[in-house]
């Protein structure tokens with residue numbers, strides 16, 4: 001499902017922190033949002049999953065303004081892994097994941113066989129199948145993250161919105177997550193701080209700086225040493241990954257730009 005963000009203005013307590021953002025994620029495309037701390041990545045994503053309401057501009061899902069959709073209709077199309085990840089659920093892992101099925105249920109309906117199958121499948125997709133009966137609050141940060149991702153998968157959305165999903169994950173689980181997202185071929189909006197991961201995963205990158213998009217395009221075209229210096233304030237060489245051929249950014253960890 002295509003996502004279009006048109007001239008988006010949005011912020012907090014009457015002050016816009018994102019102003020005039022245009023961004024398109026084509027059907028099946030993985031669109032990466034990158035940018036320094038505070039550049040507005042989470043704010044844009046929160047607008048797509050309707051946690052925030054634009055002060056101007058709009059978000060279209062397959063051509064329809066999300067404000068024309070009911071909360072249930074939105075939840076059947078868009079699932080999010082927000083940056084605020086609760087740890088206080090006194091629920092089991094399976095109970096957290098089955099919450100992803102709520103948009104498909106009538107009031108007071110229980111879980112049916114299909115719900116249970118989808119929960120099992122979503123848990124195995126994130127490598128947590130053996131943990132279904134554990135208490136969510138007793139899991140590590142990375143494990144909780146994978147469970148919340150499983151909940152988003154269980155929602156069977158047409159669009160996935162992931163805010164820093166690799167946060168807390170060890171390198172193996174980061175690689176597995178990226179492989180899983182690539183294999184899904186689902187429209188995905190994802191914010192990432194790891195620019196090498198973004199370069200390897202995303203079809204297109206959108207670089208945010210002070211609330212606007214300053215560059216958009218395929219990773220190879222966008223991630224130039226000049227852009228890395230101007231937007232991120234770092235010195236870096238961009239080469240080719242010897243194993244994958246993806247762009248590989250080698251940062252100078254000794255001094256800034």
Ligand SMILES: Nc1ncnc2c1ncn2[C@@H]1O[C@H](COP(=O)(O)OP(=O)(O)OP(=O)(O)O)[C@@H](O)[C@H]1O
Pocket residue numbers: 012017035036037038039040041042043044
């Ligand atoms: N809940 C909030 N209330 C008020 N201001 C906020 C809130 N969340 C974010 N902001 C402000 O909005 C601006 C953009 O923040 P946002 O979280 O969208 O940036 P980000 O690019 O996701 O940053 P990071 O990389 O640090 O996660 C920042 O100046 C931030 O301080």
